[in-house]
Structures are given as structure tokens and as C-alpha cells.
Amino acid sequence: MVCQEREEVWDKALQIIDGASVTYIEFGLYEGESISYFCARNQNANSKFLGSDSFEGLPESWAGNPVRYFTTSGVLPKLNDSRVQFLKGYFDETWEKLSPLIVERSNFLFVHFDADLYSSTLFALTKMNLLKQDYLAVFDEFSRDEVRALSDYLISYGAKVEFMALQKWRGYPMVVLCKIRPLNSLSVNA
Numbered sequence: 001m002v003c004q005e006r007e008e009v010w011d012k013a014l015q016i017i018d019g020a021s022v023t024y025i026e027f028g029l030y031e032g033e034s035i036s037y038f039c040a041r042n043q044n045a046n047s048k049f050l051g052s053d054s055f056e057g058l059p060e061s062w063a064g065n066p067v068r069y070f071t072t073s074g075v076l077p078k079l080n081d082s083r084v085q086f087l088k089g090y091f092d093e094t095w096e097k098l099s100p101l102i103v104e105r106s107n108f109l110f111v112h113f114d115a116d117l118y119s120s121t122l123f124a125l126t127k128m129n130l131l132k133q134d135y136l137a138v139f140d141e142f143s144r145d146e147v148r149a150l151s152d153y154l155i156s157y158g159a160k161v162e163f164m165a166l167q168k169w170r171g172y173p174m175v176v177l178c179k180i181r182p183l184n185s186l187s188v189n190a
Helices: 006-017 033-041 091-103 118-129 145-157
Strands: 022-027 048-053 084-088 108-113 135-139 160-169 172-181
Touching: 006 033, 006 108, 006 135, 006 160, 006 172, 022 033, 022 091, 022 118, 033 048, 033 108, 048 091, 084 091, 091 118, 108 118, 118 145, 135 145, 145 160
Parallel strands: 022 048, 022 108, 048 084, 108 135
Antiparallel strands: 135 172, 160 172
């Protein structure tokens, strides 16, 4: 399914989830626009929304953007919803706190990869692989480092991906919705 706007890709994910409980994880938040979007549209009381970000911007230059681009100067997004929890720090610093929150069962596991950088995206994919659970995934800048990280992850870990929707930018996939199935997945659904 080719979409005109990224919100159409996001809405496709919400249609799949269909109001069921979801554990939503976002790697890379900036000002929290996408986590706010999903949180507002999934009102299931058993859903939880987890976000990991340094809130200090990029740790290295990326796509012409300098170090610290996307900084909020450490200020976390303001969301008035008890289902939302932010973990401040780089992904390798927050994973030990994040992983126990993920394994608590919900109907769907949904991961939004908005890390931009190859190394950060590959780290998050590798850590999600440890859970051996199928999940829905959105990649926010798929035409750059995120596509390379997904490709290297799939080759390295034997995982499978099923693409479901995308939004193009200048003819290239930009925002992509897919289902990821780790090798030897223990999931019955995603």
C-alpha cells in the first residue's frame, strides 16, 4: 500500500491493532509527535507507550545535520497520559530499564524506529531480536541508514520482514510499515 502522507502509514498500523492493547516502543522521540499520535488514537487502558531518547540530539552528524541536531536541550515531551513513560539516555544506556517493560504481555508489540543513525537503529533491532517476538515496525527515514540497518539485521539474524505500507519521498520509501519476525520467534501473533 503506497500512502501520500506518513500519517496514512501510521493509520494502517492502527487499523491492524484495531484498538487492542499494545506495547508501543519508540526509539528516537525528538519532541514526541509520533508517540502522541499513537497514544491519542489507541485508548485501550492496558496499552503502554515507551520512548527512549537522549533528548540531546544526534551524537554524530547525519544526512547533513550537525551533532546535537534534534536536541530538545534535555526537555522531555509533555504528554498527559499515565500510559506513557520516557527513558532518557542513549539506547545502550536505557535498554536494561526498557526491556522488562516490553516483556509484559499485550496483544500487540509495535516498534517505531526513528533513530536516524545506522548504529542506533541496528542496536535497537538487535535488542528487539532478543525478545523472540513478532512485532509491527515503522521506520521513519527508511531511505537512509535505517534501511541499511534493517538489511544487515535480517542477514545477521535470519529474521524475516513483511512490508505492508510505505510513504515515498522523491521516489524512495521514506516511512515504512512492516512486520518483523525474528528467527525462532515465540509469538503467536504480532
